[in-house]
Amino acid sequence: MEFFGVFAEYIPVFLEGLWLTIQLTLISAVVGFFIAVPLVLSVLYGNKFFESIAKGFISVVRGTPLLVQLFFVYYGLPAAGLNLTPFQAALIGFILNSAAYQAEYMKGGFLSLTTEQMDAAYSIGLNKWESIRYIIFPQAFRFSIPALSNEMIYLIKYTSIAYIIQVEELFAQAKYFASDTFYHLEIFLLVGVVYLILVYGVTFTSDWLEEKLQIPGFDVSHLK
Amino acid sequence: MSLLQLKNIKKSFGSNKVLDGVSFGVDKGDVIVIIGPSGTGKSTLLRCVNMLAPPDSGQVIVDGTDLTQKGVNLSNERQKIGMVFQHFALFTHLRAIDNVAIGLKKVRNMKEKEAHEKAIYELERVGLADHKDKYPAELSGGQKQRVGIARALAMDPLLMLFDEPTSALDPELIGEVLTVMKNLAEEGMTMLCVTHEMGFAKSVSNEIIFMEKGNIVEMGPPKKMFENPENERTQSFLHKISELYGGE
């Protein structure tokens, strides 16, 4: 088919786009995770001050569209004196967004353990932070595998929005290609297949990991 | 003529033969208790009677009608057969009174007021008229099961099926359900019960059927079954169950 002949020339830029998509996804998911941990701890165990800051942040991020957040970071912050490249702006937006969603998600996992497990931990003489460190965390970590994979799937799909602020990730390349060559249907179907492979690749990997790390009696399948 | 005739009932789930040719009859006013180890097809047998699990072969004759025949209106026939479930199966979204009344309203097309009057009467029979406006989640297990019994009674059944009605209950709640069942028996209701309550079997039933692996091993009046069983397996099962459930 003619389309594939034309497409072959563009493969290198598509690979670059794919690499950007993967970078955005991985960095946002992982950094988001490390921000989500203190967030969820503040919500559940923090004092009033930290609790309300964390709660406010989560509520604002979850209550507004991602695209608005990206526009705010990319177009809004420079007006306040902070200039960012598209990639930096996208990264900041995705990280903050991801942190809030992951924190909310983890909260569910933590809440399903805390009361009785904390009581049991106190009863053998551990203090609050020791209990969280030795009893809650190792269990919550297992909850975080499906959480992280859910989040990566979300990010793979939603990083495509970054094209609107000129980040040259996978979807942007498809858009450029389409306006150059007018193969609209073909190229969007093709990147669609690539996204499906990425998304379900993560799903299968996390299912496999979950099985590997399974502890009897510790079923996380309900969290999917 | 028997109220219920089961003839050579067979039923398999996949390669698992659950009922392997079960036959017996129930006369009007009979209270029959089916006992046996778990997984021997007792619940399936009850579900064959009202065709919730239609048998693969055999006949189920209720009040002269063979339910296994094609063209039988099962919804009509099932009204003659009340069923009480192990886990109550109350309609979670309805108050106690509506659980009892819904069949009257939607199946019998009774007016709301009339249906509620009858529902209250049935709830009184099981001692729960005071709780008529509560939702299932607000009732104790024993109360739920009594509503379940009232729901079945509301359709004026000729025969009641009880599928381990007390096995999901805390021990202290079993008594109230058994009392209701005993009263029903005394009123002359025809009952077919799967239960491990040996005290109830002994004092209320007029016949006990011991089933194992999809077959009837032995059946007879309680006195004979408890004191003088013919089959060795019946004896050992009754011995075990008496230890567990403390049937005196």
Place this chain on the structure above:
Amino acid sequence: MIESILFVFENMPLLLKGALVAVELTVLSILLGMVVGLLVAILRLYGPKYVKKLMKIYEWVLRGLPILVILFIIYFGFPSLGVNIPAFISAVLGLGLRSSAYQAQIYRGAIQSIGVEQVEAGLSIGMNRAKTMLYVIVPQAIRLSLPGFTNEFTIVLKDSPLAYALGIAELLKQGRNIIVTSFRPFTIYLTCAIIYFLLFHFFYYLFRKIAEVYEVPGYIMSKKS
């Protein structure tokens, strides 16, 4: 500060017009998703084997694709097949069909979580299958679906600004138009964010109220998720 507030108020009519488009887009997409989603759920539960498989693939594909890919296939791709669909309808189709895949899952999960015994109990008092479905399963399934449905509604609302990419004059596009002449992106995007935040909480509150009205003990639906 006061000057900024005046500026925002001056441009409020345009922004509210955009917000209305966002709400229209969301509501229409959700309704389309509900009709198709219910159909998919029922076919996947009770359909013949190959239809079940087909519905599974339908859900699988639409849930795995970025919404932008779906929107672009419909709006930019279909014309090469000779199918020209206006931008607004393309957006409703894209958001709605994607939502149908998620809504199908919500309804299927709800129906499945109602135990077999509920059906048996309905049949045992002499209801036929249709009546059992109508009076026993559906009222419970609606209650069980409501939290998931609320969540799905807010997701569609939050994805509605992507219609921007098709050139639809929703809230963000209106905001952008104002910025082109005023060069005040910070103020305008902040205002857009606040409007979305208010919309989000309005609908969230609305569905919680509906849930409270239909709540019965044993089905706690209005609990904040």
